[in-house]
Amino acid sequence: MGLKSILSKPLAKYTVKQQNKWAKQPVKAQDDVFKSLISGAEHTAFGKDHNFNEIKNYEDFKKHVPIRDYEDLRPYIDRIIAGESDVLWKGKPTYLAKTSGTTSGMKYIPITKDSIPNHINSAKNAMLNYIAETGNAEFLDHKMIFLSGSPVLDKVGGILTGRLSGISNHMVPSYLKKNQVPTYETNCIEDWEDKLDNIVRETFDESMSFISGIPPWVQMYFDQLEEKSGKKIADLFPNFSLFMYGGVNFAPYREKLFDSIGKKVDSIETYPASEGFIAFQDSQKEDGLLIQLNSGIFFEFVPVEEYGSDNPTRLSIKDVELGKNYALILNSNAGLWGYSIGDTVKFVSKDPYRLVVSGRIKHYISAFGEHVIGEEVEKAMNHALSVCPEVKITEFSVAPQVNPTEGLPYHEWLVSFEQLPNDLDKFGKAIDEKLSELNGYYKDLIVGSITRNAVITPLQKDAFQQYMKSIGKLGGQNKVPRLANNRDIADKILEWKLEETK
CATH class of the missing domain: 3.30.300 (GMP Synthetase; Chain A, domain 3)
Incomplete structure (x- = not known):
């Protein structure tokens, strides 16, 4: 067992202990986040436009801040791109996450200095929860791959801009970078097929233990490895023991993926988005993903059947019901306010609060x-x-x-x-x-x-x-x-x- 895996176990135990403190007081955790967000944005352009100085509680907030989509937020984003500070959140964003919209063309989602920990810590804590529960940490001693977009960033309005997965490459902790493959040069290749060829070549003879990515693209990677080697993934990478994924429901891909692997490996489901890291699988034994209630995001939930109506019901975490579909609304220290990300979720547990992604509002x-x-x-x-x-x-x-x-x-x-x-x-x-x-x-x-x-x-x-x-x-x-x-x-x-x- 290597030094990384040895040191990770007490860290995992400590992380879960701290996590359980807020998970056992979910309403307080969200109240604390709410107060921090209102005070943090009171003197921004958005805060002034929406009378944040008059907001004392959630009921006040709902009166002053409507639910909105990207087009409603766009005038503020345009001001940020034009170089203005203190627009949606104090200062300027550190990054703009670029994502394609169905009606808005290219969308630019702010990631601020204050919201970066949400992205970094949620992904890290997903792995630490797994280590704490299973005791399996040896994957940290071998090679790890994060199938992602290019880390090459452009600048829009003087702000570093790229796909979230590419931006996330710049957030990988230094202690994991030595284990990370492929090379930076390969990761920068824009054409996916060329990039995949290079990834296969660079990882073919490595001791791979951890693979992360969207299931259909991981399957493409496995297919090429199988074609080149004539072997199952488990034979090619005998130390491969953990698969982390997000973005799609894993179930339709599970059988083929595990058939390609040739053995059962553990998996961790995550729920990352450009707008924030929403939830992750904190247990191999329980259903659902632990929603991140203390991570700079105040969540709201609108019953799906009321979404789009003139005056929909808006609920905080304390009022949600199990088994009911809700449109997910975010307010965050990235500067998103009453923002609908387009997903629907359903809670499967309230002790702690765990959810599943049930669909897309427009899909x-x-x-x-x-x-x-x-x-x-x-x-x-x-x-x-x-x-x-x-x-x-x-x-x-x-x-x-x-x-x-x-x-x-x-x-x-x-x-x-x-x-x-x-x-x-x-x-x-x-x-x-x-x-x-x-x-x-x-x-x-x-x-x-x-x-x-x-x-x-x-x-x-x-x-x-x-x-x-x-x-x-x-x-x-x-x-x-x-x-x-x-x-x-x-x-x-x-x-x-x-x-x-x-």
């Missing part, structure tokens, strides 16, 4: 009033995979077909199969049964002959990779939307439909 299908959400299609897919265990998928997305050339309208499931079902009809039936169980409106549409059963369209196994490449978003932290209420993606990706099904 749903309601072409016929059914309002099918991401959580439902993922559960339906997982059910079908259990019914047809021979099946392996690489990715999928769902879209409505409102005007078919014949027959009733339907939901089309565009699925990249690594291994096709023995019976495609059985696979589709399993999806329909589970989705009907989860969503009564969907079931009523089929029973009432408004729509017909789901149609499964098999795609080439690399269809989504090819699609992302065609739009210049291959690799890094880019993700394919799990579902959409239109056919913008669906019609384009049919280019990679399997030949025998055309």
Whole structure:
């Protein structure tokens, strides 16, 4: 056992002990954050515009600060880019995290000196919680890889700017940098395929123990390693013991990923976003992710059914209910106020507060009033995979077909199969049964002959990779939307439909 793994164990024990103090007093933790945020931004342009000097409690805050999206915040961001200080938070941001918006074009999310610890400590504490619970720290003594975007940063308005994953490369603690692969030069390669070739070459003969990244891009890495070596990942990297991921639901990728590995390895789920590191898996034994209630973010929750209404209910942590879907709203020391990040979450525990990501507010299908959400299609897919265990998928997305050339309208499931079902009809039936169980409106549409059963369209196994490449978003932290209420993606990706099904 090396020095890093030895020293990490008392640190892990101490970190969890400190964490438990605020986790056992969640309302106080959020109250403390709230007071700190209001006092910290009282003299900013935003604080003056919204009368922060009059805000004494959360009820006051709701009266003065509306829920907003990026377009509502944009005038303040433009002032920051123009060089102004003390706009959303005191001083100027240290970084601007660049992310693509669906309606806003490129978005620039501030990361301040005060919000950086949220990003650094949450990722670090996710690993320390794992070490404290399992006692496994040996992965720290071998090579570690964080599959991410380029760390090369531009400047916008004099502020360092890049993708969050690239910015995060600059936040890796120095004691881990000696273990980190690939090289900085390789990490700077913009083209994902060229970058992946170099990563494979640089890590092929290394003692890899820890791998972090979005599951579909990690799978691409594993596929290339297998192709080059003819070996399972566990044979190539016998010390590989821990996989950290975030950004997508792991379940649809799990079977194929572990098949590529060749053995079961532990995993840690995280919930990072450009707007803040929201939560992480703090236990291998419990469901859900521990929401970071003392990390510079004051959270609000809006019942999904009220989101977008003129006067939606806004709840703090003390008033949320288990099993209910909420739109997630952030207020932070990065300078985000009443900010909707577009995600929906659902709490699975209140002691401590743990949540799961249930979907995206704008990612749903309601072409016929059914309002099918991401959580439902993922559960339906997982059910079908259990019914047809021979099946392996690489990715999928769902879209409505409102005007078919014949027959009733339907939901089309565009699925990249690594291994096709023995019976495609059985696979589709399993999806329909589970989705009907989860969503009564969907079931009523089929029973009432408004729509017909789901149609499964098999795609080439690399269809989504090819699609992302065609739009210049291959690799890094880019993700394919799990579902959409239109056919913008669906019609384009049919280019990679399997030949025998055309």
